[in-house]
Amino acid sequence: MRMDRRIFGLGLLSVGLSGCSNGLARGVSARGPSDLPADLRPVPNPAYDQWVLAFQNRAASQGISQDTLRAAFRGAGYLPGVVTRDRNQTEFKRSLEDYLSIATSDERVQKGRAAFARHNGTLRALEEQYGVDARIITAIWGLESFYGERRGQVPVISATSTLAFDGRRGQFFEKQLIAALRILQNGDTTPARMTGSWAGAMGHTQFIPTSYLQFAVDYTGDGRRDIWSDDPSDALASAAAYLKRKGWTRGVPWGGEVGSIAASGSVIQPQAGGPRFVTTGNFRVIKSYNNSDAYAIGVGHLADRIGGGGPLRASFPPDANGLTKDDRIALQQRLTARGFDTGGADGVIGANTEAAIRAYEARRGLPVTGTPSQALLQSLR
Structure with missing residues (x-):
C-alpha cells in the first residue's frame, strides 16, 4: 500500500467516495x-x-x-x-465497474x-x-x-x-x-x-x-x-x-478507452471482460496521488465526463452472481418499491442492498442470504 501522500489504497475509504447508497465506508461530512x-x-x-x-x-x-x-x-x-x-x-477490492459507478x-x-x-x-x-x-x-x-x-x-x-x-x-x-x-x-x-x-x-x-x-x-x-x-x-x-x-506533461491526455482516443501508450484491462484503456505517462502521475488503476481511471474518466464526454462505450460482464449492472439496478428499484429500501439504485451491491434482500427473504419465508441473484430478481417481477 502506498504511503507517501495518503493511506488509502483504492480511495474507497476516502471522504470523497463516501456516502454512496450501498454502504461503502463513509467519510465524516458533519458540520463540525x-x-x-x-x-x-x-x-x-x-x-x-x-x-x-x-x-x-x-x-x-x-x-x-x-x-x-x-x-x-x-x-x-x-x-x-x-x-x-x-x-x-x-x-x-470492488470491481472497476462498481468503482466507476460511484466515482463517475x-x-x-x-x-x-x-x-x-x-x-x-x-x-x-x-x-x-x-x-x-x-x-x-x-x-x-x-x-x-x-x-x-x-x-x-x-x-x-x-x-x-x-x-x-x-x-x-x-x-x-x-x-x-x-x-x-x-x-x-x-x-x-x-x-x-x-x-x-x-x-x-x-x-x-x-x-x-x-x-x-x-x-x-x-x-x-x-x-x-x-x-x-x-x-x-x-x-x-x-x-x-x-x-x-510528480511529472505531469502539459498537453498530454491521461489516456482513454480503447477506440475513443488516438494517443499512444500502454493498454490495460483492469477488469476481465470489461473495457480496455490506453494509458499515458500522465496516467501514472495520477497514480502517484493514489496508487490504484481504478482511482486513476476514475479521475481520468470523471475529467472526460466533466468536459462533456459520454459514458464508456464497452460493457462490463455479468458479476459473480450472473447479474449485469442493469439487473442490479432493477433489483434495487424493485426491492425499494416493495418497501425494502436499498438507499438508492446505482447498481452497486453494498450493505444497504444486502440488508434489504435479507428483510425481503425473511418476509417471504425464504432462506435468508442477503445475496442478489437472478432468481431473486425474477421473484420481484
Missing part, C-alpha cells in the same frame, strides 16, 4: 466536530496520556515549540473509532460540471501556470471530497496522535503528527480548523500532513496555505502543484 459519532470523540485513556507526554519531548527536540504543543493538544484526545477504522480496513455517478458528473463552471477562472489559471488539465484538477477534487462537500471533521491532532500511539503504523503516524504540528507552528491554520478524515487526510484535496508541507500552495496570497477554507483555490493549486512535481 461536535457532530461526530461518539467513537470519534476523545475518551479517557491514561496510556495515551503518558504516550503524549513522552511524544511532546520528542517533538520539542525536533523544533516544535511549547506554545504550539500546548495549543495543539488542548482538547485533543484518544479516539477509539480511529483505531477501529484503521484495523478494519478490508483488503476486498450522474450526481458526481453534474456537480463536477457545475464546479468547473463556477471556478473556471481559477482552474484555467492553474492549468496555465502548472500545465495540468483543469478537468483533471476538478476530477481529483470530486473524488477526494465531493467538490469540498465532504472534507472531513475529525481533528487531525487527535487522529494522528491516536494512530501513532496505537502503534500498528506508529512511525508513519508520528511523522504525520510532527508534520501537522509544523503546519500549526507555521500559522497556516489553527487546531480547531485542522480537521480531516479519520486518518488525517485534510481539506478539499485530502493531503496528509507530510504532503502538505511538501506541496501545498498559497495561491490566494494571504500568507496561509489554506486547504480547509470554503474557498478551494489554495487546495486546487496544491493538487496542481503536486501533479506537476
